[in-house]
Amino acid sequence: MESGEAMTSREVPGVTNALASELLSSAPPVDRNEADVIVVGAGPGGSATAALCAQRGLDVLLLEKAEFPRDKVCGDGLTPRAVRMLTRLGIDTSESAGFLHTRGLRVYGGRTAPFELPWPQLSDFPDYGTTCPRRRLDDLLAGRAVQLGAHLICGANVTEPVLVGDRITGVRTRDGRTVRAPVVVAADGNSSRLGVAMGRRRDERRPMGVAVRAYFESPRHDDPWMESWLELWDGERGASTQLPGYAWVFPMGDGRCNVGLGMLNSSPAFGRTDYRRLMRAWLATTPPQWCFDDAHMIDRIRGAALPMALNRKPLYANGLLLVGDAGGMVSPFNGEGIDYSLEAAELAADAIAEAHSRGVGAAAAERALLGYENHVRRDFGGYHRLGMIFSRLIGNPRIMHLCTTYGLPRPTLMRFVNKLLANLTDENDGDAFDRIINTLTRIAPSA
Template sequence: MVHGEVQMGDAPALASAQLSTADQDSFATEADVIVVGAGPGGSATAAFCAMRGLSVLLLEKSQFPREKVCGDGLTPRAVRMLTRLGIDSTETAGWARNKGLRVYGGRTEPFELPWPELADFPDYGLVCPRSRFDDVLAGHAMKLGVTLHTGVNVTEPITADDRIVGVRDNQGREFRAPIVVAADGNSTRLAVAMGRQRDEARPMGVAVRTYFESPRAQGEWMESWLELWDGRPGESNQLPGYGWAFPMADGTVNVGLGMLNSSSAFGHTDYRALMRTWLATTPPEWQFDEAHQRGEIRGAALPMAFNRKPAYADGLLLVGDSGGMVNPFNGEGISYAMEAGELAADAISEAHSRGVGTPGAERALHAYPTALSSRFGGYYRLGTIFVKLIGNPQIMHLCTTYGLPHRSLMKLVNKLLANLTDEHRGDAMDHLINTLSRLAPPA
């Protein structure tokens, strides 16, 4: 068993449990849609396309289960996407729920912020290691009819008349489809090969994490540190970044640290050393120490606020990290990748119904970036302003010192950072956040 793995019985299908059967089938190389990358965004895109009656090839360079650097936390926004996919996320199916955020900063005692009670979202979050979560999503896509090929390392697009018509892997194998989705992560070799370059002006983050055996694994809260210190809080040097500790269901805790490129320390910091410095200040009984560490400290980039555009052109759609879809407010990427996958599937299925290659089909595909901008563009623009502000430790200290003690203000901040509001039936806080998002120019 991979450390940190959640036991979920036989409820969600696992890709790794089905591959032995799938490998006996003929090695399919053509479909209506090719999706490159079987992370949450890629598997969700493939599943939603299959639900709309399309044949799908899902290509993944690794084997399942495989580990990914992540906080492993799923907010209510991500839980809603599991429901939309038809995946049972109840406790009886073996998922470990949490009730909200416990925030440290600005005072000695932490501040507890339950997930808001809304009509549009559930009032609970989940924690599940990516080694298990990605496996579950890919397996669910296979149950819906998606053909998954693992061990396929896509290296380049196949083009005709400047339009992508398939992909080629490092073994020279070719896979063809009239529409291709790049869900291959931040480095996105496929998108770069098709001329999509990263916008350096958009925010970027970096995160490092590991696991510890700890009594805090039994907690009901996802914990977050808005201030990190190299000694006693308020009496030592404040460190750049923010920290987290998310309790798993197996006796371990996912502990990590993130930093934004708006910080003056970004790019020339030893993040692993920074994390060890912070962990040395935590209470000994938490066991966030070398003796109880399970696995090395590993890091990953967090591409934010649509930092790679266009999300559609020349037959290629970008989903998830390949299109820089991480929320700049809180570093969450899973739910946004999955939501983008559903929007992409809507555009792809409409294009197929109109006849791929026709002007009408192209209009349908171009509706995808429009839908992304409509849903997240204004909110992400607000997030870019937020990133610039909290990159200054003095501003962060002022916010935590004078903001955290005010429950009403923190309820508003909690909704804003997690992007959890009711669209039509919300309270005054919901209306304020929704209005600001609508008025802000799209990112």
């Protein structure tokens, strides 16, 4: 389909916590081949960008290569930072809406007994986290985008940009269809085919992670704590190399636990590790009553890359903005990416709406779009820079061993580390820990 032909979307009136898969099944088709903005990829960052652009009055096309519902490899754990953004998007995360609330982290490592770190009591963030499988979360966020007026087109596998000179003015899909808009958002994941086609290359000096996970039927499915094991060994505990990463158990509240582990590339062992074998070895050390075994495993162990520390730039140039994994927005501290994808979506929507009001193509509009990267760097560039330093430090096995042996058993230190790793502080009138973390992130050069 060329530019003169229309694509098919569906548009429905809003309902609370709508699912895209349900909305699209009952809505009449709407022909679309151009818009104010095109968003490629309906993961959390893409759907949030589409929703917030539509909320600001823009005509939005949201292109997704798959059909909803669909799964993505993820830990499924959402900290209070992510929950805050879901609330801003109008998603009801209450327990009555089917969300299991978590109280904080239960941490294993450095001593025999685990200890519990509640989410901090803050003005700027809620005091609970939650878990939500990506199969549901992405469906929910895409539904919210449709609810707010975005046109969701599934089965649209974008293969290349449409260019006028060096500026993107639309995209083509694998089946030859073309859609056009003066502004395009690449939210198409770690590989970001669209970003690469526009010359955005990944900075190999930035940290990279890998994670593997599986679902298990388990009696621990409704535990109110997210759990982390901060000691991973590539062999026998204490007699092999300690690895820079952690294992997790996240209760899903539906009979299942999301169980997995992640590791950074700052260790020489990164490229030599069989992560599925490592996970099976760790699973074998868990109590049998937890049921983390083959008999209770649902599906299989699956893996994904974690692009970190704003590793693909520029985040804006020539009509294209990068959001989420396409821009490497995963935290090097804890492997969390959904919250920063959602926050970047809000910044992107602000910049696009401002550019639209100034008249896209005008110099003033271009300055508004260039402001997107400046605002991302301002809001969490310093934090990601600190995360890069952290990832290099724990890549040294001796430092990692010192941290888990002497740092973990100290509750006051761990409360500080919990705030730092989850990036949960009050901007104003916080405690001493908040002031230290806020000062460090402010003075650190942006990643």
